[in-house]
Amino acid sequence: xxxxxxxxxxxxxxxxxxxxxxxxxxxxxxxxxxxxxxxxxxxxxxxxxxxxxxxxxxxxxxxxxxxxxxxxxxxxxxxxxxxxxxxxxxxxxxxxxxxxxxxxxxxxxxxxxxx
Amino acid sequence: xxxxxxxxxxxxxxxxxxxxxxxxxxxxxxxxxxxxxxxxxxxxxxxxxxxxxxxxxxxxxxxxxxxxxxxxxxxxxxxxxxxxxxxxxxxxxxxxxxxxxxxxxxxxxxxx
Numbered sequence: 001x002x003x004x005x006x007x008x009x010x011x012x013x014x015x016x017x018x019x020x021x022x023x024x025x026x027x028x029x030x031x032x033x034x035x036x037x038x039x040x041x042x043x044x045x046x047x048x049x050x051x052x053x054x055x056x057x058x059x060x061x062x063x064x065x066x067x068x069x070x071x072x073x074x075x076x077x078x079x080x081x082x083x084x085x086x087x088x089x090x091x092x093x094x095x096x097x098x099x100x101x102x103x104x105x106x107x108x109x110x111x112x113x114x115x
Numbered sequence: 116x117x118x119x120x121x122x123x124x125x126x127x128x129x130x131x132x133x134x135x136x137x138x139x140x141x142x143x144x145x146x147x148x149x150x151x152x153x154x155x156x157x158x159x160x161x162x163x164x165x166x167x168x169x170x171x172x173x174x175x176x177x178x179x180x181x182x183x184x185x186x187x188x189x190x191x192x193x194x195x196x197x198x199x200x201x202x203x204x205x206x207x208x209x210x211x212x213x214x215x216x217x218x219x220x221x222x223x224x225x226x227x
Contacts, residue, residue, distance in 0.1 A: 034214060041124075043205065043219040093159070095215070103149060104215055106159040 002028045004096050006107025013084055013114055021079045021110045023094035030096035033077035034104070035069065038091040047092075050077045084114040117142045119208050121218035128196050129226050136191040136221050138206030147209040148189040150180055151217075154202045162204070165189065176200070198227040 003026040013019050023033055031052045036044040048058045048069050056069035066088075068080040081088055094107040122137035140146065150162040163174025170182040180191045189206060206218040 036217075043217040044215075046214055046216075049214065103161045103164050104209075108158050 002026075002096070002098060002105045004030075004094060004105045004107045006094050006110055008110060009108055010111040011113070013112070015085055015114055016083055018080055018082045019084055019112060021081075021092055021094075021112075023077045023079070023096075023107050025075045025096050025105075028096075029074035030077070031074060032097055033071060034095045034097070035067075035077075035079050036093045036095065038093065038109075044093060047079075052077075081112065084112070086114045089113045117208055117216045119206055119216050119218035121204075121206055121221050123221050124219060125222050125224070127224045127226065130198055131195045132225075134191070134193040134196045134200070134223070136204055136206075136223075138189045138191065138218055139187050140189065140206075140208045140216075141187065142208060148180075148182060149207040149209065149215070150174065150178070150189075150191050151205045151207060152202045153205065153220075159205070162191070196223075196225050198225045201225045 005024045005026050007022045011019055033050045035047045037047050038044045046059050047062045048056045050056045050069045050071040052071045052074050058064045066082055068082060071077045089112055091109050091111050093109040095104045097104050118141045120139045148165040151159045152162050153159050162178050163172050163180055165172045165182045173179050178193050180189055182189050201224050204221045207215045209215050
C-alpha cells in the first residue's frame with residue numbers, strides 16, 4: 001500500500017515555542033491530507049483538512065492561528081503548533097485518503113510533549 | 116453529525132478465547148466502514164474494510180467483521196485470540212469526503 005511518512009516521531013519543546021510536524025506521501029500524490037489529534041485514552045479527533053494550493057479547513061473548536069497548516073506540494077503537508085502550551089501535548093497523526101473506495105493511509109504519528 | 120460508538124474501552128481475554136468488539140455508527144446514508152489496529156508503538160494499520168457486497172468481511176490475521184445495516188453495526192470478531200493481538204482497536208466510518216470518524220477505541224489485552 002501507499003506510504004505516508006511523518007516526522008518527527010516524537011518531540012519535546014518548551015512552552016511558548018513552535019513545533020513543525022511534516023507529513024509526506026512517498027509514492028503517491030496527496031491533494032488532501034487530514035490531521036488528527038489523539039489525547040490519552042481518547043479517540044482520534046479530526047483537527048483539519050489540508051488541501052494543496054488552498055487554505056486548510058479546520059474543524060469546529062480548532063484554532064487556526066495556533067495550528068498552522070501548509071500544503072505546499074502534492075507530497076508534503078505540514079502542521080505547525082505555534083506558541084505551544086502543555087495542554088497541546090498530544091499524539092498528532094496525518095492521513096492521506098487513498099482514493100475512491102480505498103482506505104486512508106496514516107503517518108507514524110508524532111508524540112508532542114510541551115514542558 | 117456522524118458518530119461512532121465502541122461499546123467497551125478495555126477488554127481482557129485469555130489466549131484462545133473468542134473476541135467480539137462492538138461498533139455502532141450513526142449515519143443514514145451510504146457508509147464505508149473500517150477497523151484499524153494500533154499495536155504498541157506502531158502506526159495505525161487497516162484490519163479490514165467494508166464498502167459494498169458481502170456484509171461479512173474477512174481481514175488480516177484471522178479477523179472478520181459483519182455489517183448489519185438494520186442495526187447500524189459493524190462488529191469485529193476473531194474466533195481465537197493470541198497474545199500478539201494485544202493492541203488498541205478502532206472502528207471508523209467514512210461517509211463524506213474521505214474524512215474518517217473514529218470510535219473511542221477498545222484496548223484489548225490478551226493474557227498468555
